[in-house]
Every structure is written in C-alpha cells, then in structure tokens.
Amino acid sequence: MPYLMGGYPDIEGSLAIANGYADAGADLIELGVPFSDPLADGPIIQSAGTVALAAGSTLDAVLGVARTMSERLPVVLMAYANIVLARGVDPFIDDLLSAGVSGVIVPDLPIEESLLLFASAQSAGIALIPLAAPTSTDERLAEIGSQARGFLYTVAVSGTTGERGEQSDYGEVLARVREHTDVPVALGFGISRPEQASAAADAGADGVIIGSRLVREALEQPEPAQACKALVEQFAAALR
Amino acid sequence: MTTDRLQHRFGYYGGQYVPETLMPALAELEEAWLSARADPHFEAELALLLRDYAGRPTPLYHAARLSEVAGRKIYLKREDLLHTGAHKLNNALGQALLAVRMGKRRIIAETGAGQHGVASATACALLDLECVVYMGAEDIRRQQPNVQRMGLLGATVVPVEAGARTLKEAVSQAIRDWVTNVGDSHYIIGSAVGPAPYPVIVRDLQRCIGDEAREQILEREGRLPERVIACVGGGSNAIGMFKAFVDDAGVELIGVEAGGEGLEGGRHGAPLAAGGRPGVLHGSLSALLQSDEGQIAEAHSVSAGLDYPGSGPEHAFLRDSGRAQYVAVNDDDALAAFVRTAELEGIIPALEPAHAIHYVLNQPSDSTLDLICLSGRGDKDLAEVLDLLGRS
Numbered sequence: 259m260p261y262l263m264g265g266y267p268d269i270e271g272s273l274a275i276a277n278g279y280a281d282a283g284a285d286l287i288e289l290g291v292p293f294s295d296p297l298a299d300g301p302i303i304q305s306a307g308t309v310a311l312a313a314g315s316t317l318d319a320v321l322g323v324a325r326t327m328s329e330r331l332p333v334v335l336m337a338y339a340n341i342v343l344a345r346g347v348d349p350f351i352d353d354l355l356s357a358g359v360s361g362v363i364v365p366d367l368p369i370e371e372s373l374l375l376f377a378s379a380q381s382a383g384i385a386l387i388p389l390a391a392p393t394s395t396d397e398r399l400a401e402i403g404s405q406a407r408g409f410l411y412t413v414a415v416s417g418t419t420g421e422r423g424e425q426s427d428y429g430e431v432l433a434r435v436r437e438h439t440d441v442p443v444a445l446g447f448g449i450s451r452p453e454q455a456s457a458a459a460d461a462g463a464d465g466v467i468i469g470s471r472l473v474r475e476a477l478e479q480p481e482p483a484q485a486c487k488a489l490v491e492q493f494a495a496a497l498r
Numbered sequence: 499m500t501t502d503r504l505q506h507r508f509g510y511y512g513g514q515y516v517p518e519t520l521m522p523a524l525a526e527l528e529e530a531w532l533s534a535r536a537d538p539h540f541e542a543e544l545a546l547l548l549r550d551y552a553g554r555p556t557p558l559y560h561a562a563r564l565s566e567v568a569g570r571k572i573y574l575k576r577e578d579l580l581h582t583g584a585h586k587l588n589n590a591l592g593q594a595l596l597a598v599r600m601g602k603r604r605i606i607a608e609t610g611a612g613q614h615g616v617a618s619a620t621a622c623a624l625l626d627l628e629c630v631v632y633m634g635a636e637d638i639r640r641q642q643p644n645v646q647r648m649g650l651l652g653a654t655v656v657p658v659e660a661g662a663r664t665l666k667e668a669v670s671q672a673i674r675d676w677v678t679n680v681g682d683s684h685y686i687i688g689s690a691v692g693p694a695p696y697p698v699i700v701r702d703l704q705r706c707i708g709d710e711a712r713e714q715i716l717e718r719e720g721r722l723p724e725r726v727i728a729c730v731g732g733g734s735n736a737i738g739m740f741k742a743f744v745d746d747a748g749v750e751l752i753g754v755e756a757g758g759e760g761l762e763g764g765r766h767g768a769p770l771a772a773g774g775r776p777g778v779l780h781g782s783l784s785a786l787l788q789s790d791e792g793q794i795a796e797a798h799s800v801s802a803g804l805d806y807p808g809s810g811p812e813h814a815f816l817r818d819s820g821r822a823q824y825v826a827v828n829d830d831d832a833l834a835a836f837v838r839t840a841e842l843e844g845i846i847p848a849l850e851p852a853h854a855i856h857y858v859l860n861q862p863s864d865s866t867l868d869l870i871c872l873s874g875r876g877d878k879d880l881a882e883v884l885d886l887l888g889r890s
Contacts, residue, residue: 293792293793294661294793294794295666295670295779295780295794297516297517297670297673297674297677297780297781298517298677300674304660308660308661311793316791317791317792338778338792339515339778340777340778340779340786340788340792340794341791341792342792343776343777343778343783343792344775344777344788344789344790344791344792345792365517366515366516366517366778366781367515368514368515368516368517368518368521370513370514370521371513371514371515388518389517389518390518391517391518391519391521392519393518393519393520393521393522393523393680393681394518394519394521394522395522398518398521398522402518413517413518413519416519416677416678416679416680416681417519417677417678418674418677418678
C-alpha cells in the first residue's frame with residue numbers, strides 16, 4: 259500500500275508516480291492531500307507537501323488524480339482535518355464519492371472529533387479509516403476497532419511519519435490492535451525497507467503502508483515514476 | 499481518581515485535533531491537572547514559587563503621564579516586572595511543577611518572542627529538568643538576547659527552518675517532538691492554544707494576573723475598571739486578565755491583535771479582528787488566517803509574540819458571544835507606542851503590549867478608567883526596534 263503526495267512534483271508527475279505504483283502491483287494507493295501544517299508528518303513528507311503546494315496543488319486537483327487512478331485500483335485519501343473542514347464535511351464526502359475514492363484517513367481527527375465525518379462517510383459508503391497507536395489504551399483500541407471501516411491503520415511507532423531503518427518488531431502492537439477489531443489491520447509509519455515490510459507481514463499485518471521511503475525516492479531521483487515503480491516492486495516481492 | 503472533566507469546548511471552538519498517539523497523553527495531562535489543582539500541597543508549592551521566585555503579586559501602576567495623554571485614568575498591570583520579564587513564567591512554572599508530578603523529566607517548549615522559551619528554560623533550571631525549545635530561525639535572528647539567555651539557562655534551542663520560520667512552525671515542530679517522545683516528555687505550550695486541556699490549564703495558570711489586578715484596582719479606586727485591554731497573539735495574558743472580569747458585565751474586554759502592515763493587505767496577525775474563518779490549527783478549532791482551501795496563512799507582525807495565524811479558542815468564543823471585542827493595531831503604531839511609553843513613563847514595554855497601549859492612547863472612548871496588561875518588558879526588542887526606527 260504505497261503512499262503518494264498528491265501534486266508532487268506537480269499533478270501530472272504525481273499521476274505518473276501513481277500509475278507506476280499500480281503497474282508495480284500495489285493493492286491500494288494512499289493519496290495525500292498537501293497541507294501547510296502537517297503535524298503527523300516528518301520532514302520528507304512535509305517537504306514534498308511544501309513543493310506540491312508551491313506547484314499549485316489543490317484538493318480538487320488531487321481528487322482528479324484519484325478519479326483517474328480509482329479506475330485501476332482502490333484509492334484512499336489522506337487529508338488533514340482543516341482541509342475537510344474548509345470544504346465542509348458533507349461536500350467533502352460528496353467530492354470523494356464522485357472521484358471514486360474508497361476510503362479516507364484524517365490523521366489529526368481522533369474518534370472523539372470524528373462523529374460528523376463518520377456519519378457522512380458511512381452514509382456515502384466511504385470507509386473512514388481510523389488510526390491506532392502504540393500508546394492507545396485498550397479502552398481506546400476497543401472504540402477505534404469497533405468504528406473502523408475498510409481497514410484499521412496501525413501506527414508502528416510513536417512519532418511522525420519517516421524512515422526508521424532499525425525497527426522490525428511489530429508483533430506486540432499488531433496483536434493488541436487485532437484483538438479489538440474485525441477489519442483488516444494495516445501497518446505504517448517508519449517502514450522503509452523490504453525486510454521490514456516482510457517482518458510486518460510475518461507479524462500479522464494484512465497490509466503495509468510505505469510512505470516516506472517512496473516520497474524520498476520521488477524527491478531524489480531524476481525519473482521519479484520509474485524509480486518509485488521499481489521500489490514498489492521490491493516491496494511487493496518481499497511481501498509475496 | 500476524579501470524575502471531573504476540564505472544559506474541552508468553548509461553544510463551537512476548542513477540541514482535540516491531534517494524532518491518536520497523543521490522545522492518551524492528553525487524557526493523562528487532564529487527569530494530572532485536575533488532581534494537582536485540587537491538591538493543597540501543589541497549590542502551596544506553586545504559590546510560594548510565584549511569590550518568592552517569580553515576584554508575585556506584580557504591582558498595579560497608575561501611569562499618570564499616559565493617563566494625561568489619553569484623557570482618562572490608565573493603570574498598568576506590571577507583568578513586565580515578573581522574573582524573566584513577562585507573564586509567561588506564571589504558566590511555565592506551573593506546568594513544569596506539573597511535569598515533575600507526572601514523572602516527566604524532559605520538557606519541550608516552543609517560543610516566538612523568546613519569552614516563553616526563557617520562562618520554560620528558567621523553570622527547568624530551577625527544577626532540574628531537561629529543556630528543548632523550538633524557535634523559528636527568523637525569530638532567533640530578531641530575538642537574540644533571549645536566545646542567549648536560554649543557552650545560559652541550559653536549554654537547547656532548536657532552530658526551525660520550515661515555512662516563514664516563525665511561531666507557527668515552532669509550535670508544529672514542538673508537537674512533532676512530543677508525538678515522538680510522549681513517554682518521557684511534557685510539552686509546555688506557551689499560550690492559551692492547542693488541544694484540550696491546554697487552553698484551560700494555561701488560563702488557570704495565568705488568571706492570577708487578572709485576579710490580582712481586580713483586587714488591586716478595587717483597593718486603589720474603589721471600583722472596577724471600565725475597560726480591560728490586553729494584547730492577543732495566542733492570547734494567554736489576555737485570557738488571564740479577562741477571566742477575572744468576564745462576569746463583571748460593566749467591564750468592557752478588549753483584545754488587541756497584531757495589525758501588521760494593515761488588515762486590508764492580508765499581512766497581519768489578527769484572525770479575531772479580521773473575522774478569520776474557524777479552522778483547525780495545532781490541535782484546536784478556532785479563528786484562523788487561512789485560504790479557502792484550508793491552508794494556514796503566514797501571519798505577519800513586527801512583534802514575534804503576536805506573529806501567529808491562530809488564536810486561543812476561548813477568545814473566538816468570547817468574540818462570537820460579544821463579551822469581548824478584538825481590534826488590531828499596525829506595526830508602525832505599535833513601534834510609536836513603544837517609544838512613547840519609554841519617553842513618558844520610563845518603561846520600555848515589549849512590542850506585544852505596545853499594541854494595547856497604542857489602542858488605548860489613540861482610540862476615542864467614553865471610558866474614564868482603563869486597565870492595561872503590560873505583559874512584558876521590551877529589552878528583548880531593543881535592537882530590532884532601534885534598527886527599524888533607523889536609530890542604531
């Protein structure tokens with residue numbers, strides 16, 4: 259499940275990267291909407307977002323990428339709360355629906371604040387995918403798990419998004435989360451090497467989200483779509 | 499274990515818009531604050547520090563020459579005389595004690611003008627805590643004396659290079675640090691902003707300003723002020739002042755925001771006065787400067803402490819309810835008031851409250867008794883002001 263910053267390096271370029279992901283055998287694309295103040299993101303995704311915004315990326319332009327890609331594979335949108343709020347909860351969900359988006363992740367919208375969006379998404383048949391963290395108490399995991407639609411996004415480490423080469427022990431957090439939900443459990447944050455992805459799968463993750471590692475590839479390589487496709491192929495092979 | 503809960507919402511505003519990782523820490527913080535503020539030992543320890551270490555109560559001063567210019571009586575609440583030179587220490591001491599109580603030995607803080615950073619570094623030196631302060635690179639440039647003070651006090655100042663390299667980015671980076679190190683770290687937020695329970699904690703710790711001032715002015719004048727005026731960035735000194743007077747229907751409450759280069763051009767720090775739409779920034783819903791798409795705008799102000807595109811959620815509530823009004827004063831006018839106050843009263847105010855002083859001196863009013871919160875002193879601003887005025 260590769261992540262993509264919508265509108266990085268520009269809208270055309272991000273569409274090319276997304277097609278590269280699909281060609282490489284991705285199961286789903288997590289498509290980020292750039293935001294000026296992304297609290298849950300580390301430096302790599304922050305800087306891609308800054309470039310995307312400077313290049314004129316907007317919610318509608320990112321939804322355009324989603325519309326094209328959703329014909330090839332499921333697209334999950336990742337947007338910060340203020341992006342949703344600025345559009346208005348119901349219009350936002352309507353726009354997702356018409357772009358063929360399957361699910362939405364709002365990283366700064368804990369269950370306490372997500373009632374309106376949950377109701378609106380539910381009635382439109384769009385999955386509001388919540389996050390669970392290693393710090394979440396069992397009480398919270400029970401609530402998060404019962405509200406989860408689509409899949410449950412489990413945060414592998416306390417922290418922001420970003421590569422963490424050393425980490426590979428995911429069993430404990432996955433076991434705790436799985437105990438509280440019936441939907442598939444995906445793991446993300448800090449997974450940056452194919453070995454880590456396969457360790458996550460071995461530890462019971464139904465899906466693995468690769469974010470900053472791919473975004474860094476896009477930031478550094480002269481042919482981002484080609485390079486990202488090759489990298490997703492490596493991750494896909496490790497997960498097979 | 500207490501069953502009380504702190505206020506999370508102020509009408510429509512407030513809330514907890516943070517990553518899941520932080521939610522348990524916010525619950526722990528709320529629990530800790532409820533128990534601390536009900537604990538006579540904690541209260542006594544804080545009161546003693548505020549008195550003997552920080553210098554509370556701060557004086558209420560009748561500013562005779564400013565009064566003459568304004569044509570009405572003006573009192574200044576002298577937070578500039580507090581240890582470290584601004585009201586920020588009230589909050590930093592309280593939260594640092596709270597961190598000790600929670601067993602957290604590492605403190606994270608953000609700072610704009612540097613006053614909250616210095617206050618946090620001071621409290622950490624006193625209580626032997628590690629202190630990491632995030633500060634925008636632009637603010638590091640314009641607030642050098644405070645950067646040097648933080649260094650001397652043993653804090654690590656981390657420059658933030660993102661965006662406009664000012665307070666907004668410093669807060670974001672501090673929150674990211676907290677998300678990463680939430681197990682052993684407490685984040686001392688410096689203003690009445692952020693996710694619940696922070697706005698209430700900061701208000702509780704700053705309301706000593708208003709409580710003292712109310713008592714002092716009753717003693718001096720035998721009546722309440724007709725107007726209470728304070729500058730508003732995030733709004734901690736203002737909420738600390740306003741809280742004591744909010745139930746006194748006859749007392750007008752006025753928050754003065756940074757008008758920057760003028761509200762019309764968009765380069766300012768006045769989301770409340772400019773009618774900024776509600777939005778989510780740094781964990782709470784409040785009035786914001788933002789684009790139609792929901793991207794947060796960069797604020798602009800000559801004063802680093804007011805250079806913030808958001809506002810405390812309780813201020814947004816007070817504005818909508820009509821209980822308080824919010825106005826803006828431009829950079830040039832704040833600079834003029836800075837100089838005027840020095841010349842007339844022998845007091846060099848911080849640029850932040852200089853905005854409030856300008857408003858009082860220059861806006862006609864029927865009031866005969868004004869109370870201004872002089873939230874800090876201007877030593878930190880000297881080099882920048884002299885430079886801007888071409889006097890250096």
